Amino acid sequence: MTTTGEWVLLSYRLPREPSGPRTTLWRRLRRLGVAQLADGVVALPADARTRESLEWLADDVLEAGGTAGIWTARPATAAQERELAAGMAAARAEEYRELTGQAAAALGAPEAEQARTLRRLRGEWRAIGRRDFFPPAEKDAAAAALSALAEAVAPTGARVGSAR
Amino acid sequence: MRWATRAGVHVDRAACAWLIRRFVDPGAEFVFVTDPADVPADATPFDMRGAALGHVGGDCSFETVLRVHGLDDPVLWRIGEIVHEADLDDGRFDAPEAPGLDVLLRGLSMTGDDEHTLAVSGPLFDGLYEFTRRRLLLGREPA
Structure with a gap:
């Protein structure tokens, strides 16, 4: 059986205005190379560093008046994980x-x-x-x-x- | 005083521990926890989510400790730039030392426990401080 790896997810919601924190978050997520799973949900393969990076971003979101959560998850199928990795x-x-x-x-x-x-x-x-x-x-x-x-x-x- | 941070120390936490012991609290004792809930009641947390001494407004924890404790030594602020780039790598500062420092600390975290990382990195940061101090005084690279 193929097992899938562990991923760390950041779910977030930021107020539409002011746009400054949104732009900053977007730039930081881009630098980290996240996979955008959906609006307000990004993922990285889980390790101590990726998890920490997303945790600090979650704090930034909270500070900007938004809501954020950190999750660890496994893709339910290997095919889904392959698609994520390929993207x-x-x-x-x-x-x-x-x-x-x-x-x-x-x-x-x-x-x-x-x-x-x-x-x-x-x-x-x-x-x-x-x-x-x-x-x-x-x-x-x-x-x-x-x-x-x-x-x-x-x-x-x-x-x-x-x-x- | 007791100070607490996350286990698995990398560059920002190692630098903070050095800074705290040298410039804030010579008798500092460090506790390493995996869960923020395990921080002892009498310990001051740093470089952890929710801690006042954490990442603030795009700064790394080292810069936050400098600010909160009113440390205005320009040598420490220059080291702060290096630690910032080693930890966050966001291009805010020009710090060619940063990638090397990051690699050294990551390697240390692979070969020993957190006590070991602090014991070895302390003299490294002492050396970085002296080098940076001389460079700032001379206005160029010291010999």
């Missing part, structure tokens, strides 16, 4: 594709701009990685594009000589 993987895949495109485009840029873009994209790569619970194939392509850009900025041969 999250697709969202990350889109972000990796965007990163791959930007890294490839930077190869044609002047050297100083290449270095700046590389720094920014490496930060972006780490941010995506932190919310990437089900790594899609696009992750490898993004890694390769970043490596190619790094090679253009600091060729491996030169790096060995100049490092430290």
